[in-house]
Amino acid sequence: MKTIRIGxxxxxxxxxxxxxxxxxxxxxxxxIGCDYLAELTLSIMGxxxxxxxxxxxxxxxxxxxxxxxxxxxxxxxxVLTNAGGMNVKAAVExxxxxxxxxxxxxxxxxxVGDDVMDSILELKKQGIGMTNMDTGESIDPILPAIxxxxxxxxxxxxxxxxxxxxxxxxxxxxxxxxxxLAPLAYEFGWKADDxxxxxxxxxxxxxxxxxxQVSGGNYDYDWRSVPQPENIGYPIAxxxxxxxxxxxxxxxxxxxxxxxxxxxxxxxEIHNPEMYxxxxxxxxxxxxxxxxxxxxxxxVQGVRGEKRPDTLKxxxxxxxGYRNTAYLPFSWPDALEKAQSAKETILKRLKxxxxxxxxxxxxxxxxxxxxxxxxxxxxxxxxxxxxxxxVKTKTKEEASKLSPEIAPFILNGPPASCFFGGxxxxxxxxxxxxxxxxxxxxxxCAYVEEVK
Amino acid sequence: xxxxxxxxxxxxSGDKGDVSNICLYARxxxxxxxxxxxxxxxxxxxxxxxxxxxxxxxxxxxxxxxFNFVMHHALDGGATRSLRLDTLGKTMAAALMRxxxxxxxx
Numbered sequence: 001m002k003t004i005r006i007g008x009x010x011x012x013x014x015x016x017x018x019x020x021x022x023x024x025x026x027x028x029x030x031x032i033g034c035d036y037l038a039e040l041t042l043s044i045m046g047x048x049x050x051x052x053x054x055x056x057x058x059x060x061x062x063x064x065x066x067x068x069x070x071x072x073x074x075x076x077x078x079v080l081t082n083a084g085g086m087n088v089k090a091a092v093e094x095x096x097x098x099x100x101x102x103x104x105x106x107x108x109x110x111x112v113g114d115d116v117m118d119s120i121l122e123l124k125k126q127g128i129g130m131t132n133m134d135t136g137e138s139i140d141p142i143l144p145a146i147x148x149x150x151x152x153x154x155x156x157x158x159x160x161x162x163x164x165x166x167x168x169x170x171x172x173x174x175x176x177x178x179x180x181l182a183p184l185a186y187e188f189g190w191k192a193d194d195x196x197x198x199x200x201x202x203x204x205x206x207x208x209x210x211x212x213q214v215s216g217g218n219y220d221y222d223w224r225s226v227p228q229p230e231n232i233g234y235p236i237a238x239x240x241x242x243x244x245x246x247x248x249x250x251x252x253x254x255x256x257x258x259x260x261x262x263x264x265x266x267x268x269e270i271h272n273p274e275m276y277x278x279x280x281x282x283x284x285x286x287x288x289x290x291x292x293x294x295x296x297x298x299x300v301q302g303v304r305g306e307k308r309p310d311t312l313k314x315x316x317x318x319x320x321g322y323r324n325t326a327y328l329p330f331s332w333p334d335a336l337e338k339a340q341s342a343k344e345t346i347l348k349r350l351k352x353x354x355x356x357x358x359x360x361x362x363x364x365x366x367x368x369x370x371x372x373x374x375x376x377x378x379x380x381x382x383x384x385x386x387x388x389x390x391v392k393t394k395t396k397e398e399a400s401k402l403s404p405e406i407a408p409f410i411l412n413g414p415p416a417s418c419f420f421g422g423x424x425x426x427x428x429x430x431x432x433x434x435x436x437x438x439x440x441x442x443x444x445c446a447y448v449e450e451v452k
Numbered sequence: 453x454x455x456x457x458x459x460x461x462x463x464x465s466g467d468k469g470d471v472s473n474i475c476l477y478a479r480x481x482x483x484x485x486x487x488x489x490x491x492x493x494x495x496x497x498x499x500x501x502x503x504x505x506x507x508x509x510x511x512x513x514x515x516x517x518x519f520n521f522v523m524h525h526a527l528d529g530g531a532t533r534s535l536r537l538d539t540l541g542k543t544m545a546a547a548l549m550r551x552x553x554x555x556x557x558x
Contacts, residue, residue, distance in 0.1 A: 271473060
């Protein structure tokens with residue numbers, strides 16, 4: 001029986017950069033999938049590309065690849081990643097350079113076509129309304145503020161790259177899970193309407209795409225029991241066919257794999273468990289069962305799939321003003337009372353400066369900044385508390401008004417406060433416009449290039 | 453006997469736009485009934501008063517002794533635009549765990 005082992009090497013842009021290398025070095029896998037994109041990432045990368053035409057992708061991938069390449073060649077491991085972000089071609093060029101520098105001979109596959117920023121008006125002309133799928137609103141008012149527009153696509157073009165012999169596949173906004181479905185569909189020859197099989201690949205991807213969050217990270221069940229968190233082992237799935245898989249973790253590393261750790265990831269960011277909508281298949285995880293079948297080995301069974309949707313999700317990022325956040329700590333005695341007094345004074349100062357804000361929010365870190373109205377009132381006195389003040393404005397200039405207001409408090413405000421990091425800097429606020437478009441409105445192209 | 457939900461359940465929260473979902477599992481099968489009867493869409497809505505303004509759906513995953521809660525208008529407009537410290541609602545599951553549950557003494 002053929003079994004394919006795939007590693008989940010990255011949960012987001014900013015995850016432990018050495019993780020894919022640790023998987024490759026310590027264990028035996030045929031593929032490693034590395035997810036770098038969250039909902040907001042593409043808007044940030046879009047802005048980076050505007051400033052520098054060579055930027056706009058996850059540069060950390062290249063840094064990591066320099067260490068990974070020698071092992072890839074030796075162990076014949078293939079890597080799939082959406083590190084291409086908003087600039088797949090620049091990521092491919094950097095990858096080719098890394099391969100040449102390492103003196104290797106490999107094939108690089110890539111997919112373009114998810115970035116439809118330049119064809120928004122054309123799509124509108126074709127009668128594709130792009131109304132907001134959550135609110136039903138018309139897209140027209142945000143058209144001037146658009147930063148990026150990317151379609152979430154599935155495994156098909158990635159499979160094309162693998163068929164072309166690619167050792168490394170770099171894409172932009174594919175779904176996270178299709179990075180894992182693609183190698184399985186390629187290896188087992190799953191057809192594009194073999195829904196139960198495709199759903200198995202999506203389940204595999206869903207469990208691996210957040211890296212160590214399934215193997216002992218963010219482990220609510222019993223975080224104290226996680227071995228070697230400083231060296232946490234990233235997850236590996238073993239798939240032999242449709243409907244089931246085994247999930248384990250990298251050998252000789254920390255972390256764990258239990259039915260509870262898998263449960264916590266299974267419905268992470270999923271709404272209706274019977275209908276996990278992806279471009280490849282409508283996956284149903286609701287009947288999944290879990291069984292511990294060995295140390296750090298969990299058997300997952302019962303995933304089903306149904307016909308994929310006729311539309312694809314298009315996510316439009318647009319700019320929505322600025323945000324600025326500042327922090328000011330206060331010490332015992334009377335820490336909270338001092339922080340509350342400082343808050344009132346800062347709000348008065350901002351009013352005196354004529355701040356025009358859409359929203360102002362204040363929290364007390366150490367008391368209620370996470371659970372807000374649900375936080376319990378502290379009966380005993382706090383040792384220290386941090387005043388947090390955040391403003392949202394239409395312009396950068398307005399948001400900047402908060403920045404110089406904090407430091408003077410150390411001399412002018414209630415006693416015993418100190419600096420918390422540097423001066424606050426306004427940051428651009430991005431909002432997302434989710435909408436659906438017909439599949440045939442999008443043209444995705446897969447390429448494979450030989451590099452030596 | 454009153455306990456915190458954290459003592460009998462574990463879970464995780466995540467975000468999609470302004471929607472926060474929390475998957476919640478009984479720490480032992482014997483707690484499933486108490487969770488089912490006391491951690492309902494209504495009681496969760498009441499618990500999150502002042503934080504979650506939209507509807508709440510609950511999906512039961514019986515064979516895993518768990519539930520998935522989907523909470524709309526839960527993240528102050530969503531991760532990208534909110535002024536919350538925890539923009540992604542990573543701590544929403546922990547907030548739910550503050551709920552007090554009545555257990556039969558045994």
